[in-house]
Amino acid sequence: MENRRNFIKKTVLGGMAMLAGARAWSNEVPDVVVKDVKALAYQKGSDRALYVRIEASNGTIGWGECSPNGIGVIQTLVKDLLAPLVTGASPFDTEKLWEEMFWTNHDLGAGGALTYAIAGVDNALWDLKGKLLGVPVYALIGGKLRDRVPAYGGFGINGGKVPIAKATQRAVGLAEHGFKIVKLRAQIRENNLNPADDPTIEYYKAIRKALPSEVTLFVDPNEGYTAFRAIEVGRALADLGMPYFEAPCPNEAMSDTRQAVEALDIPVLTGEKCYNRWMFRELIEKANPDMINPDFSKSGGITEGLKICHLAQVHHKMIVPHNTKPMLASAATIQILASIPNCGPMVEYIETSLYPGICSIFDQGIEFSDGEMLLPKGDGLGLVINEKRAKQLFGY
Numbered sequence: 001m002e003n004r005r006n007f008i009k010k011t012v013l014g015g016m017a018m019l020a021g022a023r024a025w026s027n028e029v030p031d032v033v034v035k036d037v038k039a040l041a042y043q044k045g046s047d048r049a050l051y052v053r054i055e056a057s058n059g060t061i062g063w064g065e066c067s068p069n070g071i072g073v074i075q076t077l078v079k080d081l082l083a084p085l086v087t088g089a090s091p092f093d094t095e096k097l098w099e100e101m102f103w104t105n106h107d108l109g110a111g112g113a114l115t116y117a118i119a120g121v122d123n124a125l126w127d128l129k130g131k132l133l134g135v136p137v138y139a140l141i142g143g144k145l146r147d148r149v150p151a152y153g154g155f156g157i158n159g160g161k162v163p164i165a166k167a168t169q170r171a172v173g174l175a176e177h178g179f180k181i182v183k184l185r186a187q188i189r190e191n192n193l194n195p196a197d198d199p200t201i202e203y204y205k206a207i208r209k210a211l212p213s214e215v216t217l218f219v220d221p222n223e224g225y226t227a228f229r230a231i232e233v234g235r236a237l238a239d240l241g242m243p244y245f246e247a248p249c250p251n252e253a254m255s256d257t258r259q260a261v262e263a264l265d266i267p268v269l270t271g272e273k274c275y276n277r278w279m280f281r282e283l284i285e286k287a288n289p290d291m292i293n294p295d296f297s298k299s300g301g302i303t304e305g306l307k308i309c310h311l312a313q314v315h316h317k318m319i320v321p322h323n324t325k326p327m328l329a330s331a332a333t334i335q336i337l338a339s340i341p342n343c344g345p346m347v348e349y350i351e352t353s354l355y356p357g358i359c360s361i362f363d364q365g366i367e368f369s370d371g372e373m374l375l376p377k378g379d380g381l382g383l384v385i386n387e388k389r390a391k392q393l394f395g396y
Protein backbone atom coordinates (compact mmCIF):
# COMPACT_ATOMS: atom_id res chain seq x y z
CA MET A 1 0.00 0.00 0.00
CA GLU A 2 1.27 3.46 -0.89
CA ASN A 3 1.66 5.47 2.29
CA ARG A 4 1.87 9.24 2.38
CA ARG A 5 5.57 9.43 3.14
CA ASN A 6 6.47 7.15 0.18
CA PHE A 7 4.23 9.14 -2.11
CA ILE A 8 5.89 12.45 -1.14
CA LYS A 9 9.39 10.91 -1.40
CA LYS A 10 8.71 9.52 -4.89
CA THR A 11 7.12 12.75 -6.09
CA VAL A 12 9.98 14.90 -4.80
CA LEU A 13 12.73 12.57 -6.08
CA GLY A 14 10.99 12.17 -9.41
CA GLY A 15 10.68 15.91 -9.76
CA MET A 16 14.35 16.42 -8.86
CA ALA A 17 15.44 13.81 -11.40
CA MET A 18 13.36 15.42 -14.12
CA LEU A 19 14.72 18.86 -13.26
CA ALA A 20 18.26 17.45 -13.54
CA GLY A 21 17.38 15.91 -16.90
CA ALA A 22 17.93 12.40 -15.48
CA ARG A 23 15.88 9.27 -16.11
CA ALA A 24 12.64 9.19 -14.12
CA TRP A 25 12.89 5.70 -12.57
CA SER A 26 9.86 3.60 -11.97
CA ASN A 27 9.87 0.62 -9.67
CA GLU A 28 8.43 -1.58 -12.42
CA VAL A 29 10.46 -3.97 -14.57
CA PRO A 30 9.95 -2.90 -18.21
CA ASP A 31 6.92 -4.71 -19.55
CA VAL A 32 8.50 -6.45 -22.53
CA VAL A 33 8.86 -10.04 -23.68
CA VAL A 34 11.28 -11.82 -25.98
CA LYS A 35 9.85 -11.60 -29.47
CA ASP A 36 12.53 -13.29 -31.55
CA VAL A 37 15.68 -15.38 -31.05
CA LYS A 38 18.14 -15.89 -33.88
CA ALA A 39 21.24 -18.11 -33.89
CA LEU A 40 23.57 -16.55 -36.47
CA ALA A 41 26.63 -18.36 -37.77
CA TYR A 42 29.50 -16.88 -39.75
CA GLN A 43 32.53 -18.83 -40.91
CA LYS A 44 35.33 -17.92 -43.25
CA GLY A 45 38.30 -20.09 -42.31
CA SER A 46 39.22 -19.40 -38.70
CA ASP A 47 37.31 -16.07 -38.79
CA ARG A 48 34.10 -17.49 -37.36
CA ALA A 49 31.44 -16.84 -34.77
CA LEU A 50 28.08 -18.02 -33.52
CA TYR A 51 26.05 -15.06 -32.26
CA VAL A 52 22.64 -15.06 -30.64
CA ARG A 53 20.44 -12.05 -31.41
CA ILE A 54 17.41 -11.56 -29.17
CA GLU A 55 14.80 -8.95 -29.98
CA ALA A 56 12.36 -7.73 -27.35
CA SER A 57 8.75 -6.74 -28.04
CA ASN A 58 9.68 -3.04 -27.89
CA GLY A 59 12.39 -3.50 -30.56
CA THR A 60 15.41 -3.46 -28.22
CA ILE A 61 18.07 -5.98 -29.26
CA GLY A 62 20.54 -7.98 -27.18
CA TRP A 63 23.52 -9.95 -28.52
CA GLY A 64 25.48 -12.84 -27.03
CA GLU A 65 28.13 -15.29 -28.21
CA CYS A 66 28.40 -19.07 -28.03
CA SER A 67 31.77 -20.72 -28.49
CA PRO A 68 31.68 -21.74 -32.19
CA ASN A 69 33.29 -25.18 -31.86
CA GLY A 70 30.88 -27.46 -33.72
CA ILE A 71 29.20 -24.32 -35.02
CA GLY A 72 26.28 -26.01 -36.85
CA VAL A 73 25.49 -28.27 -33.90
CA ILE A 74 25.39 -25.38 -31.43
CA GLN A 75 23.33 -23.27 -33.84
CA THR A 76 20.76 -26.08 -34.05
CA LEU A 77 20.62 -26.44 -30.26
CA VAL A 78 19.89 -22.72 -29.87
CA LYS A 79 17.33 -22.70 -32.67
CA ASP A 80 15.48 -25.93 -31.94
CA LEU A 81 15.75 -26.36 -28.16
CA LEU A 82 16.41 -23.01 -26.48
CA ALA A 83 14.67 -20.38 -28.61
CA PRO A 84 11.18 -21.88 -27.99
CA LEU A 85 11.77 -21.72 -24.20
CA VAL A 86 12.85 -18.09 -24.24
CA THR A 87 10.40 -16.68 -26.79
CA GLY A 88 7.48 -14.99 -25.05
CA ALA A 89 9.27 -14.80 -21.68
CA SER A 90 10.47 -11.73 -19.82
CA PRO A 91 14.16 -11.17 -20.64
CA PHE A 92 14.64 -10.17 -16.98
CA ASP A 93 13.95 -13.71 -15.76
CA THR A 94 17.47 -14.95 -16.52
CA GLU A 95 17.65 -17.30 -13.54
CA LYS A 96 14.35 -19.00 -14.37
CA LEU A 97 15.19 -19.21 -18.07
CA TRP A 98 18.64 -20.66 -17.35
CA GLU A 99 17.09 -23.40 -15.20
CA GLU A 100 14.55 -24.19 -17.91
CA MET A 101 17.12 -24.26 -20.71
CA PHE A 102 19.47 -26.47 -18.69
CA TRP A 103 17.13 -28.92 -16.96
CA THR A 104 14.81 -29.41 -19.94
CA ASN A 105 17.75 -30.53 -22.06
CA HIS A 106 20.41 -31.76 -19.67
CA ASP A 107 19.98 -35.42 -20.54
CA LEU A 108 21.69 -34.45 -23.82
CA GLY A 109 24.83 -33.74 -21.78
CA ALA A 110 25.08 -31.38 -18.84
CA GLY A 111 28.25 -29.71 -20.01
CA GLY A 112 29.73 -28.98 -23.42
CA ALA A 113 27.44 -28.44 -26.41
CA LEU A 114 24.38 -27.61 -24.29
CA THR A 115 26.19 -25.09 -22.06
CA TYR A 116 27.84 -23.54 -25.15
CA ALA A 117 24.34 -22.95 -26.54
CA ILE A 118 22.92 -21.66 -23.25
CA ALA A 119 25.90 -19.29 -22.90
CA GLY A 120 25.04 -17.39 -26.09
CA VAL A 121 21.36 -17.06 -25.18
CA ASP A 122 22.09 -16.09 -21.57
CA ASN A 123 24.71 -13.50 -22.55
CA ALA A 124 22.26 -12.00 -25.08
CA LEU A 125 19.59 -11.78 -22.36
CA TRP A 126 22.03 -9.93 -20.06
CA ASP A 127 22.92 -7.55 -22.90
CA LEU A 128 19.21 -6.99 -23.48
CA LYS A 129 18.49 -6.41 -19.78
CA GLY A 130 21.22 -3.79 -19.59
CA LYS A 131 20.03 -2.09 -22.77
CA LEU A 132 16.41 -2.03 -21.57
CA LEU A 133 17.45 -0.46 -18.27
CA GLY A 134 20.12 1.82 -19.75
CA VAL A 135 22.94 0.42 -17.58
CA PRO A 136 26.02 -1.75 -18.15
CA VAL A 137 25.86 -5.41 -17.10
CA TYR A 138 28.51 -4.98 -14.38
CA ALA A 139 26.17 -2.56 -12.60
CA LEU A 140 23.51 -5.31 -12.48
CA ILE A 141 25.81 -8.02 -11.12
CA GLY A 142 27.75 -6.39 -8.30
CA GLY A 143 29.14 -3.08 -9.50
CA LYS A 144 32.64 -2.11 -10.48
CA LEU A 145 35.82 -3.23 -8.73
CA ARG A 146 38.05 -2.52 -11.76
CA ASP A 147 37.75 -1.28 -15.32
CA ARG A 148 40.75 -3.02 -16.93
CA VAL A 149 42.50 -6.38 -16.67
CA PRO A 150 45.93 -7.40 -18.04
CA ALA A 151 45.37 -9.54 -21.13
CA TYR A 152 47.53 -12.31 -22.56
CA GLY A 153 47.90 -13.49 -26.13
CA GLY A 154 48.65 -17.07 -27.11
CA PHE A 155 50.13 -19.12 -29.91
CA GLY A 156 50.39 -22.86 -30.59
CA ILE A 157 53.38 -25.01 -31.55
CA ASN A 158 51.43 -28.20 -32.37
CA GLY A 159 53.69 -30.49 -30.37
CA GLY A 160 56.78 -29.10 -32.13
CA LYS A 161 55.43 -29.28 -35.70
CA VAL A 162 55.42 -25.48 -36.01
CA PRO A 163 59.04 -24.51 -36.79
CA ILE A 164 60.74 -22.85 -33.85
CA ALA A 165 61.61 -19.73 -35.90
CA LYS A 166 57.97 -19.28 -36.87
CA ALA A 167 56.75 -19.79 -33.29
CA THR A 168 59.32 -17.26 -32.06
CA GLN A 169 58.20 -14.76 -34.69
CA ARG A 170 54.60 -15.19 -33.59
CA ALA A 171 55.49 -14.68 -29.91
CA VAL A 172 57.49 -11.54 -30.70
CA GLY A 173 54.58 -10.32 -32.84
CA LEU A 174 52.26 -10.64 -29.85
CA ALA A 175 54.67 -8.60 -27.72
CA GLU A 176 54.86 -5.97 -30.48
CA HIS A 177 51.07 -5.92 -30.60
CA GLY A 178 51.16 -4.80 -26.96
CA PHE A 179 50.72 -8.00 -24.95
CA LYS A 180 52.79 -8.03 -21.79
CA ILE A 181 51.90 -11.64 -21.08
CA VAL A 182 52.25 -14.35 -23.74
CA LYS A 183 51.24 -18.02 -23.62
CA LEU A 184 52.91 -20.87 -25.46
CA ARG A 185 50.41 -23.61 -26.23
CA ALA A 186 52.48 -26.77 -26.59
CA GLN A 187 49.54 -28.92 -27.77
CA ILE A 188 51.17 -32.06 -26.40
CA ARG A 189 48.02 -34.12 -25.93
CA GLU A 190 47.04 -33.84 -29.60
CA ASN A 191 50.28 -35.64 -30.46
CA ASN A 192 50.94 -38.02 -27.60
CA LEU A 193 50.84 -38.19 -23.81
CA ASN A 194 54.34 -37.59 -22.33
CA PRO A 195 56.03 -37.65 -25.78
CA ALA A 196 59.66 -38.79 -25.79
CA ASP A 197 60.61 -35.88 -28.09
CA ASP A 198 58.79 -33.24 -26.02
CA PRO A 199 59.63 -29.85 -27.60
CA THR A 200 58.31 -27.67 -24.74
CA ILE A 201 61.50 -26.72 -22.94
CA GLU A 202 63.55 -26.11 -26.11
CA TYR A 203 60.81 -23.81 -27.49
CA TYR A 204 60.39 -22.06 -24.15
CA LYS A 205 64.11 -21.26 -23.94
CA ALA A 206 64.31 -19.93 -27.52
CA ILE A 207 61.15 -17.83 -27.22
CA ARG A 208 62.03 -16.53 -23.75
CA LYS A 209 65.36 -15.32 -25.16
CA ALA A 210 63.66 -13.55 -28.08
CA LEU A 211 61.01 -11.77 -26.00
CA PRO A 212 61.69 -8.51 -24.17
CA SER A 213 62.53 -9.27 -20.53
CA GLU A 214 59.48 -7.36 -19.27
CA VAL A 215 57.13 -9.69 -21.19
CA THR A 216 55.89 -12.67 -19.18
CA LEU A 217 55.88 -16.10 -20.89
CA PHE A 218 54.02 -19.12 -19.60
CA VAL A 219 53.11 -22.56 -20.96
CA ASP A 220 49.93 -24.53 -21.51
CA PRO A 221 50.84 -28.09 -22.53
CA ASN A 222 47.14 -28.64 -23.28
CA GLU A 223 46.73 -31.50 -20.80
CA GLY A 224 49.61 -33.51 -22.23
CA TYR A 225 51.23 -34.92 -19.11
CA THR A 226 50.81 -37.52 -16.42
CA ALA A 227 51.68 -36.39 -12.90
CA PHE A 228 55.43 -37.16 -12.89
CA ARG A 229 56.06 -35.49 -16.24
CA ALA A 230 53.91 -32.47 -15.31
CA ILE A 231 56.06 -32.03 -12.21
CA GLU A 232 59.32 -32.57 -14.12
CA VAL A 233 58.47 -30.10 -16.91
CA GLY A 234 56.78 -27.64 -14.51
CA ARG A 235 59.90 -27.51 -12.30
CA ALA A 236 62.22 -27.05 -15.30
CA LEU A 237 60.07 -24.20 -16.66
CA ALA A 238 59.73 -22.58 -13.23
CA ASP A 239 63.56 -22.61 -13.00
CA LEU A 240 63.58 -20.75 -16.35
CA GLY A 241 61.31 -18.07 -14.86
CA MET A 242 57.84 -19.28 -15.84
CA PRO A 243 55.32 -17.81 -13.35
CA TYR A 244 52.19 -19.91 -14.13
CA PHE A 245 51.52 -23.40 -15.50
CA GLU A 246 48.24 -24.08 -17.33
CA ALA A 247 46.44 -27.42 -17.72
CA PRO A 248 49.39 -29.79 -17.29
CA CYS A 249 47.09 -32.84 -16.99
CA PRO A 250 43.69 -33.76 -18.44
CA ASN A 251 40.41 -33.01 -16.72
CA GLU A 252 39.92 -36.76 -16.65
CA ALA A 253 42.99 -37.17 -14.41
CA MET A 254 42.29 -34.72 -11.60
CA SER A 255 44.47 -36.56 -9.09
CA ASP A 256 47.44 -36.03 -11.45
CA THR A 257 46.70 -32.29 -11.52
CA ARG A 258 46.52 -32.33 -7.74
CA GLN A 259 49.97 -33.94 -7.51
CA ALA A 260 51.37 -31.23 -9.81
CA VAL A 261 49.68 -28.49 -7.76
CA GLU A 262 51.19 -29.88 -4.57
CA ALA A 263 54.69 -30.41 -5.98
CA LEU A 264 55.21 -27.14 -7.86
CA ASP A 265 56.14 -23.77 -6.39
CA ILE A 266 54.22 -21.84 -9.07
CA PRO A 267 50.44 -21.53 -9.45
CA VAL A 268 48.64 -24.07 -11.63
CA LEU A 269 45.55 -22.95 -13.51
CA THR A 270 43.04 -25.21 -15.16
CA GLY A 271 39.31 -25.68 -15.85
CA GLU A 272 38.66 -24.49 -19.40
CA LYS A 273 36.95 -27.83 -20.05
CA CYS A 274 34.63 -27.57 -17.07
CA TYR A 275 31.28 -26.25 -18.23
CA ASN A 276 29.09 -25.76 -15.16
CA ARG A 277 29.26 -25.14 -11.41
CA TRP A 278 29.24 -28.86 -10.57
CA MET A 279 32.18 -29.64 -12.86
CA PHE A 280 34.11 -26.81 -11.22
CA ARG A 281 33.15 -28.08 -7.76
CA GLU A 282 34.60 -31.48 -8.64
CA LEU A 283 37.73 -29.90 -10.15
CA ILE A 284 38.35 -27.74 -7.10
CA GLU A 285 37.70 -30.56 -4.64
CA LYS A 286 39.79 -33.14 -6.49
CA ALA A 287 42.55 -31.16 -8.23
CA ASN A 288 42.70 -28.03 -6.03
CA PRO A 289 44.26 -25.71 -8.66
CA ASP A 290 45.31 -22.24 -7.51
CA MET A 291 43.36 -20.55 -10.28
CA ILE A 292 40.52 -21.66 -12.54
CA ASN A 293 39.89 -20.58 -16.13
CA PRO A 294 36.20 -20.83 -17.06
CA ASP A 295 35.18 -19.75 -20.55
CA PHE A 296 31.96 -17.75 -20.31
CA SER A 297 30.97 -18.56 -23.90
CA LYS A 298 31.12 -22.28 -23.05
CA SER A 299 30.09 -22.61 -19.42
CA GLY A 300 26.50 -21.35 -19.52
CA GLY A 301 27.05 -17.59 -19.82
CA ILE A 302 26.96 -14.85 -17.21
CA THR A 303 24.26 -16.46 -15.03
CA GLU A 304 26.29 -19.66 -14.54
CA GLY A 305 29.61 -17.81 -14.75
CA LEU A 306 28.79 -15.78 -11.65
CA LYS A 307 27.98 -18.97 -9.74
CA ILE A 308 31.33 -20.45 -10.83
CA CYS A 309 33.15 -17.29 -9.71
CA HIS A 310 31.38 -17.31 -6.34
CA LEU A 311 32.09 -21.02 -5.87
CA ALA A 312 35.75 -20.25 -6.60
CA GLN A 313 35.68 -17.41 -4.07
CA VAL A 314 34.36 -19.76 -1.36
CA HIS A 315 37.30 -22.07 -2.12
CA HIS A 316 39.81 -19.20 -2.23
CA LYS A 317 40.52 -19.49 -5.97
CA MET A 318 41.28 -16.80 -8.52
CA ILE A 319 39.51 -16.48 -11.89
CA VAL A 320 41.68 -16.25 -15.03
CA PRO A 321 39.17 -16.69 -17.86
CA HIS A 322 39.76 -18.70 -21.00
CA ASN A 323 38.65 -16.40 -23.82
CA THR A 324 39.59 -16.81 -27.45
CA LYS A 325 36.97 -14.58 -29.09
CA PRO A 326 37.63 -10.90 -29.71
CA MET A 327 34.24 -9.23 -29.24
CA LEU A 328 30.99 -10.42 -27.59
CA ALA A 329 32.57 -13.24 -25.55
CA SER A 330 35.27 -10.82 -24.41
CA ALA A 331 32.59 -8.32 -23.43
CA ALA A 332 30.76 -10.88 -21.27
CA THR A 333 34.12 -11.84 -19.73
CA ILE A 334 35.22 -8.30 -18.84
CA GLN A 335 31.78 -7.44 -17.42
CA ILE A 336 32.14 -10.37 -15.00
CA LEU A 337 35.77 -9.57 -14.17
CA ALA A 338 34.83 -5.95 -13.46
CA SER A 339 32.44 -7.05 -10.75
CA ILE A 340 34.05 -9.98 -8.88
CA PRO A 341 36.45 -9.78 -5.94
CA ASN A 342 38.53 -12.81 -7.03
CA CYS A 343 39.69 -11.63 -10.46
CA GLY A 344 43.08 -13.21 -11.18
CA PRO A 345 46.20 -11.61 -12.69
CA MET A 346 45.14 -11.86 -16.34
CA VAL A 347 42.52 -12.69 -18.95
CA GLU A 348 43.00 -14.37 -22.33
CA TYR A 349 42.43 -12.23 -25.42
CA ILE A 350 42.92 -12.56 -29.16
CA GLU A 351 43.84 -10.02 -31.81
CA THR A 352 40.91 -8.56 -33.76
CA SER A 353 43.03 -8.78 -36.94
CA LEU A 354 42.46 -12.57 -36.92
CA TYR A 355 38.68 -11.98 -37.14
CA PRO A 356 38.24 -9.29 -39.84
CA GLY A 357 34.77 -10.43 -40.93
CA ILE A 358 33.12 -10.73 -37.56
CA CYS A 359 34.82 -7.61 -36.16
CA SER A 360 33.57 -5.56 -39.14
CA ILE A 361 30.00 -5.47 -37.79
CA PHE A 362 30.93 -3.53 -34.65
CA ASP A 363 30.59 0.24 -34.43
CA GLN A 364 32.03 -0.06 -30.95
CA GLY A 365 34.07 -3.09 -29.95
CA ILE A 366 36.38 -4.23 -27.18
CA GLU A 367 39.35 -1.98 -26.57
CA PHE A 368 42.79 -3.40 -25.90
CA SER A 369 45.27 -0.82 -24.69
CA ASP A 370 48.66 -0.94 -22.97
CA GLY A 371 48.40 -4.73 -22.67
CA GLU A 372 45.02 -4.59 -20.96
CA MET A 373 41.43 -5.39 -21.88
CA LEU A 374 39.24 -2.41 -21.05
CA LEU A 375 35.71 -2.46 -19.68
CA PRO A 376 33.57 -0.91 -22.43
CA LYS A 377 31.50 2.18 -21.72
CA GLY A 378 27.95 1.46 -22.75
CA ASP A 379 24.71 -0.28 -21.84
CA GLY A 380 24.41 -4.04 -21.58
CA LEU A 381 27.62 -5.79 -22.61
CA GLY A 382 28.82 -2.38 -23.77
CA LEU A 383 29.37 -3.06 -27.48
CA VAL A 384 27.51 -1.59 -30.45
CA ILE A 385 26.65 -3.76 -33.44
CA ASN A 386 25.81 -2.15 -36.77
CA GLU A 387 22.53 -3.86 -37.67
CA LYS A 388 22.91 -3.23 -41.40
CA ARG A 389 26.38 -4.78 -41.56
CA ALA A 390 25.30 -7.66 -39.29
CA LYS A 391 22.41 -8.43 -41.66
CA GLN A 392 24.79 -8.50 -44.62
CA LEU A 393 27.35 -10.69 -42.83
CA PHE A 394 24.95 -13.24 -41.36
CA GLY A 395 22.28 -13.00 -44.04
CA TYR A 396 19.10 -12.63 -41.98
Ligand SMILES: [Mg+2]
Binding pocket: 220, 222, 246, 247, 272
Ligand atom coordinates in the same frame (compact mmCIF):
# COMPACT_ATOMS: atom_id res chain seq x y z
MG1 LIG B 1 44.33 -23.96 -22.22
